[in-house]
Amino acid sequence: IESPKGKLKKFQRKILSEILNKIPPHEAAHGFTRNRSIITHAALHTEKDCVASFDLKDFFHSIPPARIASLFRTLGYPHEVSRILAGLCLHMPNAHYLGSPLQNFPFPRRKKILSLHLPQGAPTSPALANLCAFRLDVRLKALAQSMGLTYSRYADDLTFSGGKDLKKQFSYLRGTLSEIAAQEGFKLNPEKTRLMTQAQRQVVTGVVVNKRPNISRAEYDRLKAVLHQCAQGEEVDALFKQSLRGKVEFIRALNPKRGEKLLRLLQKL
Known part of the structure; x- marks a missing residue:
């Protein structure tokens, strides 16, 4: 967690309240959004024959700085103002401050850690990530509808649910989802891909959804x-x-x- 300090956090909260919170994310986004939560996300997938769960790898790190600046320009801010606003919301760790443990990571991982990125712990990061994933949500919602499925996203957790046919459709869904995610600048984490039927415990973001949203x-x-x-x-x-x-x-x-x-x-x- 990279939590900003003092004045920077104050600026970020101002950007969040005065700019970002005034722009609604896609209806499929349930994370860090007013009147939506883990529970509303999970509730959409209760009493379904099949539930498919996917995860976006390194969600915040996958969003390049240029995309953040572009988002502010799309909102109508001049180029220089957009660059400054983006700079206030991004973070580049100091290698010296992180110390020797960093050397234990492979080079690609070190490079990613030390690159400019959306920091976890900044007030603005979840809202910016949601807005940058808007087009992803549009495309995945359309994909779900074309397959007769329900889709929602909680941060980096993507969930699809539907009837028994989803078991046969799963391979197609996974492949198409992977392509769309890549086109939108994201990557799936194969280790967190799951297909759950009613014969087993169906869990969506920590909530059991077989009959109704419940805790295990x-x-x-x-x-x-x-x-x-x-x-x-x-x-x-x-x-x-x-x-x-x-x-x-x-x-x-x-x-x-x-x-x-x-x-x-x-x-x-």
């Missing part, structure tokens, strides 16, 4: 064990407690009954 039993048990352990140990610091509360509230939104049990444990800390 394993995830519930894991958090419950952490809360029990914290209750028996020393006092939990405020930041960690806030993190636990966020997880509990997420589960409450999906499964109120389980969520209430976890909330009672949290309140004992």
Whole structure:
């Protein structure tokens, strides 16, 4: 995570509120968007015979600086202003600051890390990434409709769902999706490509969607064990407690009954 400091973060928040938040992303985008969330993304794919999940590799790093400047020009800003706005939203790490661990990476990886890119942790990065992926969403939505499927995207997670025919269509979907992504400047991560049928647990961005959006039993048990352990140990610091509360509230939104049990444990800390 590359979180900007002080004045730069203030400038980025201003760019976000005064410019980027006023431009709606594509309807298929559910990440970092008002009134949409992991849950609304997952809900679109509940009770489907088949769910196909794909991941965009190095999502933020895949968006070149020129594309960010071009986006601001498309919004009507002069060339020089667009260049300055883009510069405020981009980051190039200092190799000396990163230190010797960087040398352990292969050269292509080091080069990518040290290149100018959208930093994870900057307030503007998610909105800029969504807007830069607008044309990708348009094309993938059209692809899904042509195949009788539902499509949505949460950040770098792409999900398609539909009937039993998707099992036969999967190879075509994967190949066409890969081509479209490449044409739009993105690349699929083959290690995170999955096809899930109703015969198995269908998980979309951490949410089980077989019958309704729900949390997996394993995830519930894991958090419950952490809360029990914290209750028996020393006092939990405020930041960690806030993190636990966020997880509990997420589960409450999906499964109120389980969520209430976890909330009672949290309140004992």
